[in-house]
Amino acid sequence: MEKQGCLLKYFQNQALENPSFFYDVQLDSDEQITNIFWADVGMIVDYGLFGDVVSFDTTYKTSEANRPFGVFVGFNHHRETVIFGAALMYDETSDSFTWLFETFLEAMSNKAPKSIFTDQDAAMAKACANVMPNTYHMLCTWHIMNNAIKNASSIFKGDDQVIAFLSTCMKNYEEEDEFLHAWEEMLNTYNAHGNPWLSSIFRLKEKWAKPYVNWAWSAGMHNTQLSESFNASLKSYVKSDYDVVEFFKHFDRLLNDKWYKELEAEYALCYKLPSVAIFTSMVIKAGNTYTKAIFDEFQIQYEKSLDYNLVGCIQDGDDIVFKVAFNGHPKERCVRVKKDNTISCSCRLFEIEGILCRHEIKNPY
Template identity: 50%
Template sequence: MSEVHAGLIDLASSSGIKPKAAHELMSREAGGRANLGYTDRDQQNYLRTRRQRKLMYGEAGCLLRYFQQQLNKNPSFHYAVQLDSEEQITNIFWAGARMLIDYANFGDVMTFDTTYGTNKALRPLGVFTGFNHHRGVVVFGAALLYDETAESFKWLFESFLDAHVDKKPKTIFTDQDPAMAKALNEVMPDTWHGLCTWHIMQNGIKHLGNLMKDGSSLLQVFKTCMFEYEDENEFEKSWEEMINKYVALDLSWLDGIYKLKKKWAKCYMKNTFTLGVRSTQLSESLNGDLKAYLKSDLDIVQFFEHFERVVEQKRQKELEAEFNARQKFPKLSLKNSPLLQQAVQMYTPAIFKIFQDQYDLASAAMIKNRRDDLLVHTYTVVLLNEDGEYIVSFDSVEKTISCSCRKFETVGILCCHALKVFDLLDIKTIPDIYILKRWRREAKSGYILENTTSVKEDVNLTVTQRYRRLCPKLVRLASRAVDTEETSALLERMIEEYEKKN
């Protein structure tokens, strides 16, 4: 078997293509099995030998060898391992160069979740994820854990901060794990810790399922308390009514979750920067993609190869979003609006759509009352056919605006109530302070790590990387050359001349 064939088999294996399918593809490309130069059995033997060679130093040796290879490809790759008293590896954390860059740009809000069944050792896989400026999922780091104790989580969070030069997120969402909460409180005491609403709802169904039969409204009332109320007094009143209605039953779970209300109830999160995130669905979305490729029978080497491939797919989606954003601008609902013209130039298409929806809602808003003091003007804003009033304050000296709905403070985008007041005051452009860089088209340009650590995203290509870069170009060239006898013969002569020289 030639080195080229071996390289193609390696490439197919690392891409998740099954050996039988890979052999069939290469046979057809070569014009038949007789022209391939090796048999299906040869391929199986090669893959078995390669796997045995990779594992000859045991799991720990293979793991360190893999990390060293990543460091050779890019010195900015970061990893950490924790050893037990017998010098055995227990917990593992790693973050690639692009993960470090993404966190530097978008690490203000993140989620962390663990999943099982992705590797042979059955270690829990933990992934740190967040939103980029296209509201796509980005990965900030990952870990294979020995267990899910407070000590393991504390080591993990410390390793995460070490990789990201001690930059802490403003907000993190996790499931309702007391060990995780204890570790977060010790390592990131100033980071706001929110609980995943999806996990809470699942736990609620588990503990209160017997109370949700025969037309019971308990679940709906609980969901309303979680997602709808913006006023704390309304929340407390509704919660008390719910408890009184079911007071004769065991409500110990509700009592426990009530004590954590500031971590999940909308009305208590109005001063928290969340980007609109309420759950760990970012992490779980990635976990779902991972489980499509990662299986419980993968050894440690195969696990890392396949994990990197899934992460690369997420990065490819970002590149596609970036390309589409540069190709054309979204359509304006009001093409002559200076404010929309500015927004479409500044925001990515995904964020502009959210902003334009708010701008559209502003057309249905009315000023119910206004009070003009010497410096601060206050407006009561209502929406047609909707309940609720919103108080908007505008500082005429500082030119700042705030709304009681707190949309800008939580999501980073101006609300329809503030935009209504802008229109009333003939303010035709958005002040720079209200266009966050993390939502801008150029969000990833000019990033600086706080301790001036240099992160190299692109380093000298290895032989394999050069091979992958040249292959598609040569395939396209061959596809064009075979159109005529002349071009085909010319390409063959060029290849023969190159082979003679090398």
């Protein structure tokens, strides 16, 4: 009870210092604290700006009875990790996750993310579907690969082959029928129709296979490694013998260091010129518009566009559709230019990650 009183006092003091500080605790039947969630004003502001895609992970365990520490993280415009909220959990049941996700949304003015990445925890998935039914739930590719090695390597006769096959499913097969054909062919080749893990991961294909996740906004995030990277840095701030209150105080120190790093990136953005490899009006304008991290990604696409050719053009109603192909390659991409000058490509890179693709850059308009 003494630790609980100290913890509540700590949160109350934080709220007194800043009325925008949000925290909530869940109590059991004996009035003991079970789950705790909190988000300060910086987290809430960051979520308002960058919270379309969220990664949630409970890998890190505290020394307080090995309790799971959950963290909601995302990208900012410098492609650096930002924290949207944190939770100290009693357990990892569906009820606990339901309370946590509901509390998270309450803190964020009931604005649900467009997409969320988690591991394959069934209780987490159930709570996510109930609380955020319109959020696209994707699975961490890193966790899938690790589980594949544990459960399917013997069938594929080696870690490399199972990883190679799943990587192809995640990156190369864009059409559903193409993916389904490859999956069936794999089952036949390795006589794997009865493998329970492959059956279970196939049932979840809409959460990880490219033909399905290509229709969800991801901002370039593909897994929960943002959370895992954050957990790794947390270990350098938090010692194993810290109690709950000390844990939160040192967690605040980590947050302050991350915010200082963001200020440094903002300063560099204002006073340092971007590194421009090709001097064209489009590249120079992008360099003056984007942050360094986003500009670097754009410039990669621009450089790749030089190896693409316009191979066709048709009128489709009020739209103009250009066909673009890599030099000497038969596969074509369709770039559609609408009457209002908006543009889209069949590769959907802009719709998925917000980066203009090499095919759209090749558009002559």
